[in-house]
Amino acid sequence: MLRIAVPNKGSLSEPAVAMLREAGYKQRRDSRELVLADPENDAEFFFLRPRDVAVYVGAGTVDAGITGRDLLLDSGADAVEHLPLGFARSTFRFAAPAGTMTSVTEIAGRRVASSYTTLVGRHLADQGVEAAAIVHLDGAVESSVQLGVADVIADVVETGSTLRAAGLEVFGEPILRSEAVLVRRADADLTNGISVLTRRLQGVLTARQWVLMDYVVPNDLLDAAVGITPGFESPTVSPLHESGWSAVRVMVERVTMNRTMDALYDVGARGVLVTSILASRL
Ligand SMILES: Nc1ncnc2c1ncn2[C@@H]1O[C@H](COP(=O)(O)OP(=O)(O)OP(=O)(O)O)[C@@H](O)[C@H]1O
Numbered sequence: 001m002l003r004i005a006v007p008n009k010g011s012l013s014e015p016a017v018a019m020l021r022e023a024g025y026k027q028r029r030d031s032r033e034l035v036l037a038d039p040e041n042d043a044e045f046f047f048l049r050p051r052d053v054a055v056y057v058g059a060g061t062v063d064a065g066i067t068g069r070d071l072l073l074d075s076g077a078d079a080v081e082h083l084p085l086g087f088a089r090s091t092f093r094f095a096a097p098a099g100t101m102t103s104v105t106e107i108a109g110r111r112v113a114s115s116y117t118t119l120v121g122r123h124l125a126d127q128g129v130e131a132a133a134i135v136h137l138d139g140a141v142e143s144s145v146q147l148g149v150a151d152v153i154a155d156v157v158e159t160g161s162t163l164r165a166a167g168l169e170v171f172g173e174p175i176l177r178s179e180a181v182l183v184r185r186a187d188a189d190l191t192n193g194i195s196v197l198t199r200r201l202q203g204v205l206t207a208r209q210w211v212l213m214d215y216v217v218p219n220d221l222l223d224a225a226v227g228i229t230p231g232f233e234s235p236t237v238s239p240l241h242e243s244g245w246s247a248v249r250v251m252v253e254r255v256t257m258n259r260t261m262d263a264l265y266d267v268g269a270r271g272v273l274v275t276s277i278l279a280s281r282l
């Protein structure tokens, strides 16, 4: 039985549950459920605080879990990133009142507030910068400067609107780029159910990232068209009943789909159709 930890609250929770459901696993319908058995898939899900997921995985009480890369690194747990999952993307950055700081070295002798104090401490040590104090706060870190408990913050930034509302501005290079990740114990046995879970999640990632494109093209223009759509590996080309034409089926990255269709039309391809991929095993 594969035991998997899933965030029960916060930004990671809903997309993690949605992804596991898309991967064919039974998922909870009620946000108060803490444990869910999925006997058909030989799996059991534990809904835990996002910050605790890596701790349980590191302790070996669950086999794998979904958490943020930033939370994993801050936890110091004996767990490693196994597969990036492409959601809850954010950067982790220093910020201070607008116009007051330009570089990380200026943090020396100042107070830094964060919910990720291990991560911040390690980063400052790596940079050889000694802060006056690293103040641990649970959340709403952006308010700490105005309220006088810190001079600088280090926090998760996505759109930057929370920072702006607090009159703060990022400075220095990003400390980290984060996203949701599947984590496992460093010495996990990869021959067990984790490999099935990984393939299923990769299947979802592929289905989200790629589309199937079909088109027809005169044979003399086939090379030009295939040059535009090289595909994941190689396109399937079949002869049409009408001689002199070929049908092409190929995977195309979803974000480039419209540009690709325009380019195909320009070289003479016609009947370009796009279909979503529901699931995949590559
Ligand atoms: N606005 C955001 N955009 C993208 N990712 C975010 C955002 N806020 C937090 N995260 C990510 O979510 C994870 C933090 O989990 P956490 O449960 O603390 O999220 P949260 O949304 O801050 O929840 P809470 O309700 O406890 O404040 C981290 O990996 C972090 O990078």
Ligand SMILES: O=P(O)(O)OC[C@H]1O[C@H](OP(=O)(O)OP(=O)(O)O)[C@H](O)[C@@H]1O
Pocket: 138, 139, 140, 141, 142, 155, 156, 157, 158, 159, 160, 161, 162, 163
């Ligand atoms: O750059 P933005 O798009 O504004 O998003 C970033 C904000 O989102 C999260 O806060 P959350 O709402 O989870 O509150 P918290 O600080 O209490 O965790 C994070 O901690 C930042 O404060």
Ligand SMILES: [Mg+2]
Pocket: 010, 139
């Ligand atoms: Mg938060």
